Amino acid sequence: xxxxxxxxxxxxxxxxxxxxxxxxxxxxxxxxxxxxxxxxxxxxxxxxxxxxxxxxxxxxxxxxxxxxxxxxxxxxxxxxxxxxxxxxxxxxxxxxxxxxxxxxxxxxxxxxxxxxxxxxxxxxxxxxxxxxxxxxxxxxxxxxxxxxxxxxxxxxxxxxxxxxxxxxxxxxxxxxxxxxxxxxxxxxxxxxxxxxxxx
Amino acid sequence: xxxxxxxxxxxxxxxxxxxxxxxxxxxxxxxxxxxxxxxxxxxxxxxxxxxxxxxxxxxxxxxxxxxxxxxxxxxxxxxxxxxxxxxxxxxxxxxxxxxxxxxxxxxxxxxxxxxxxxxxxxxxxxxxxxxxxxxxxxxxxxxxxxxxxxxxxxxxxxxxxxxxxxxxxxxxxxxxxxxxxxxxxxxxxxxxxxxxxxxxxxxxxxxxxxxxxxxxxxxxxxxxxxxxxxxxxxxxxxxxxxxxxxxxxxxxxxxxxxxxxxxxxxxxxxxxxxxxxxxxxxxxxxxxxxxxxxxxxxxxxxxxxxxxxxxxxxxxxxxxxxxxxxxxxxxxxxxxxxxxxxxxxxxxxxxxxxxxxxxxxxxxxxxxxxxxxxxxxxxxxx
Numbered sequence: 001x002x003x004x005x006x007x008x009x010x011x012x013x014x015x016x017x018x019x020x021x022x023x024x025x026x027x028x029x030x031x032x033x034x035x036x037x038x039x040x041x042x043x044x045x046x047x048x049x050x051x052x053x054x055x056x057x058x059x060x061x062x063x064x065x066x067x068x069x070x071x072x073x074x075x076x077x078x079x080x081x082x083x084x085x086x087x088x089x090x091x092x093x094x095x096x097x098x099x100x101x102x103x104x105x106x107x108x109x110x111x112x113x114x115x116x117x118x119x120x121x122x123x124x125x126x127x128x129x130x131x132x133x134x135x136x137x138x139x140x141x142x143x144x145x146x147x148x149x150x151x152x153x154x155x156x157x158x159x160x161x162x163x164x165x166x167x168x169x170x171x172x173x174x175x176x177x178x179x180x181x182x183x184x185x186x187x188x189x190x191x192x193x194x195x196x197x198x199x
Numbered sequence: 200x201x202x203x204x205x206x207x208x209x210x211x212x213x214x215x216x217x218x219x220x221x222x223x224x225x226x227x228x229x230x231x232x233x234x235x236x237x238x239x240x241x242x243x244x245x246x247x248x249x250x251x252x253x254x255x256x257x258x259x260x261x262x263x264x265x266x267x268x269x270x271x272x273x274x275x276x277x278x279x280x281x282x283x284x285x286x287x288x289x290x291x292x293x294x295x296x297x298x299x300x301x302x303x304x305x306x307x308x309x310x311x312x313x314x315x316x317x318x319x320x321x322x323x324x325x326x327x328x329x330x331x332x333x334x335x336x337x338x339x340x341x342x343x344x345x346x347x348x349x350x351x352x353x354x355x356x357x358x359x360x361x362x363x364x365x366x367x368x369x370x371x372x373x374x375x376x377x378x379x380x381x382x383x384x385x386x387x388x389x390x391x392x393x394x395x396x397x398x399x400x401x402x403x404x405x406x407x408x409x410x411x412x413x414x415x416x417x418x419x420x421x422x423x424x425x426x427x428x429x430x431x432x433x434x435x436x437x438x439x440x441x442x443x444x445x446x447x448x449x450x451x452x453x454x455x456x457x458x459x460x461x462x463x464x465x466x467x468x469x470x471x472x473x474x475x476x477x478x479x480x481x482x483x484x485x486x487x488x489x490x491x492x493x494x495x496x497x498x499x500x501x502x503x504x505x506x507x508x509x510x511x512x513x514x515x516x517x518x519x520x521x522x523x524x525x526x527x528x529x530x531x532x533x534x535x536x537x538x539x540x541x542x543x544x545x546x547x548x549x550x551x552x553x554x555x556x557x558x559x560x561x562x563x564x565x566x567x568x569x570x571x572x573x574x575x576x577x578x579x580x581x
Binding site for chain 2: 111112113114116118119147148150151152154155158159185186
């Protein structure tokens with residue numbers, strides 16, 4: 001059966017969301033249609049407010065309603081350490097550990113010539129400027145281990161190494177709380193390369 | 200190793216195929232284009248995760264269907280396993296081994312089942328383009344080395360990224376120095392995965408050479424000597440290719456450095472294992488130009504039997520041999536040689552148009568099925 005046009009339009013809109021296929025889009029559209037008008041008005045308002053209030057921090061390019069963002073303006077954070085991540089969602093992953101006390105820099109993607117993304121399309125110039133101005137003690141790369149993530153890390157290392165003495169990356173190792181026999185060979189061989197003395 | 204059962208659903212021209220194989224010899228008879236080779240293709244796919252004949256996965260699916268299924272029961276020395284592979288038109292596969300869903304259907308399939316395919320098309324191994332020889336190396340090494348698939352995947356990804364960069368660099372010129380830095384970040388990964396590929400290929404050729412050489416000597420009454428030479432594009436001066444990974448790496452790095460201008464001018468990667476080749480030599484001369492048709496057949500025969508021995512030795516498990524219409528291509532002498540140089544406990548699937556092409560000795564004790572338009576029409580069991 002074919003859906004009426006406005007419903008079809010709504011389903012199409014949901015399908016544009018990342019990770020949403022036709023079935024999920026259908027479910028979301030039906031869910032929304034079932035709600036009363038007040039709810040829909042409230043929902044639209046939340047979306048519009050989010051769009052209006054959220055901007056990028058001019059320091060670290062994280063999404064925030066304040067500029068500079070809550071992290072950059074927090075006086076307890078270590079201003080001499082910068083953790084470079086690809087997307088804002090990666091930042092929140094690192095942040096959730098409660099281990100890291102430094103600042104961030106969100107470059108907004110990874111170098112991928114196939115998708116037409118070069119260094120100029122990412123927030124890299126701003127990072128270079130920021131590093132030369134703030135002279136950090138350490139820069140940490142927390143990027144994907146895909147070929148694109150590796151390439152981006154190598155590029156940043158090339159560009160930043162004259163400006164900062166200590167550039168590090170996240171270690172490769174075994175996932176926490178897993179049994180050794182379930183780890184794939186690549187993970188184990190990398191963990192072996194990066195083995196540590198027990199202290 | 201034995202393939203005890205094979206079930207196909209909507210695979211190629213089969214809407215349904217199911218057969219148990221208790222025997223070591225299985226003969227599949229049928230006219231041309233009835234689906235004999237499709238059965239061997241399905242079996243080989245279980246071993247190599249790829250098809251030599253299909254350009255994409257959707258080619259493997261019965262016309263008008265969304266997916267194809269291959270089920271197989273495999274008996275190995277260390278126990279038996281059930282493989283279920285679903286091939287979807289979208290290109291995404293699903294894999295279950297012993298009813299456990301696997302995360303990486305391509306990579307996780309490898310290493311469960313071993314096969315050596317010998318088809319009449321293999322004569323192109325000598326005469327055909329380099330890509331055919333690389334593809335042969337890849338299909339053997341996928342089975343032998345679990346890291347090889349990963350290295351090749353990473354390598355190809357980095358090469359396509361670098362090609363895209365070089366191409367865009369040609370269309371919208373950017374500063375040479377900047378292009379060089381951006382190329383080098385891909386080169387670094389190309390060197391790492393590429394070195395693994397070259398090293399693994401060289402080790403394999405070193406391993407198979409003595410077996411295949413000896414076999415060729417035996418077919419030719421010791422008059423023919425086989426040489427396998429890996430032609431490495433990172434090694435333009437034809438020096439001995441180093442056999443240490445660190446030395447391959449530095450050679451690779453230096454060669455990429457030297458080819459930078461050429462790569463920029465052509466807008467693509469010009470050196471690396473994706474451009475390498477394998478040369479067959481007969482008594483020290485290039486077999487492609489100097490070997491007769493018959494000698495070329497002997498070389499391929501020695502190569503395939505050598506492949507069986509390498510897999511058996513390295514995996515301690517006898518691969519299944521798939522002979523696709525080869526008896527029509529081999530004269531009596533070479534048929535005899537093939538039959539008498541097979542290991543005793545090897546399972547063989549053989550296709551032929553005429554049972555009369557097959558030696559009587561081989562037919563004895565074989566399970567024979569006749570195929571017509573994707574259906575079994577007749578069976579003879581020993």
